[in-house]
Amino acid sequence: MDQDFGVTGSHTEVELLVDVPVERLWQAVTDLSRIGDWSPECTYAGWLDSHSAPTVGARFEARNRFPNGLVTQVECVVVAADRPYSFGWNVFGSPPEATEAFATWRYDLRPAARANQTVVRQSFTHGPGESGARAAVRADPGNAAALLQGRLDQLRRNMTTTIEAMVRDIQSRRA
Template identity: 30%
Template sequence: MEWTGQVYADTPTVSASAYIDAPPERLWRYVSDIHLMPELSAELQHVEWLDGATGPCAGHRFRGRSAHHALGNWETVSTIVDCEEPRRFGWAVGDPAHPMSIWRFTLHPQDTGTLLEQWAQLGPAPSGLSVAIEAMPDKEQKIVFVRLREFEAGIKSNLATLKDLAEREK
């Protein structure tokens, strides 16, 4: 049987949000700080700006080194594809025109604080997950489901940490 990539090719997404008692301007410096990302993530181990970039701006690129117990170690280059201070910060992993994944924070002012959402999309380009799907094409739906649940758990952890950081700063 040949892998058709139907579930993965549909670019499944996952998101979560949290109310944070801090204005978007305070949260912005956390969500747009790529060097904070490894502290938030169980997988991402290290990041560095590329091409002389020193901060967030659409088109700027950064390298990330990651590790996962089932997927091994890998390195990617991401491009910031959405950077509107203090509203949205997003990056595409791999080729921005055909990414392996896309990640985005959206900051919505609400009352005296912010509703912070983190969103992620798998695909459409192949990634390390594709190797598992190609090896077990009949389990594609389960493999994608498990990976999205991992993303969701990571996102919820990120939001909790960002909430703690921003609210502690008062």
């Protein structure tokens, strides 16, 4: 049996206060067609099976490009869709019926104390399924902790970049 090296359950998140109302931010985080405009890693996402909005059980595909040039395609299943407060999905490397999720992503939004502001938390949790992080730590077990922490740090930076780009885009459309 392979060692896990702490991958399963490893978690990171960011929480930001943004100058955008909750409903407008919800519209952005659930607009899969725009994620490639904002994310430094996810270059494309699109609904599958004639879905066009987040509902629990809806599926979508996503493509990612990493700094080393690796491109991946994943399939995702929505596990949280509570408008306008939460949107979450599990990520699979192959059809969900055949594998375990290798990650869970989630946005949680709540109105801030000031009108037209939102507290947004985006989180990522590694699951038990096969993933690039799991393969990396297996290939270099002596550096497993550093490799895993490096990936979590990278994800946190990417989440911040994505949310900030989303907010700038929403704010530019107000004018």
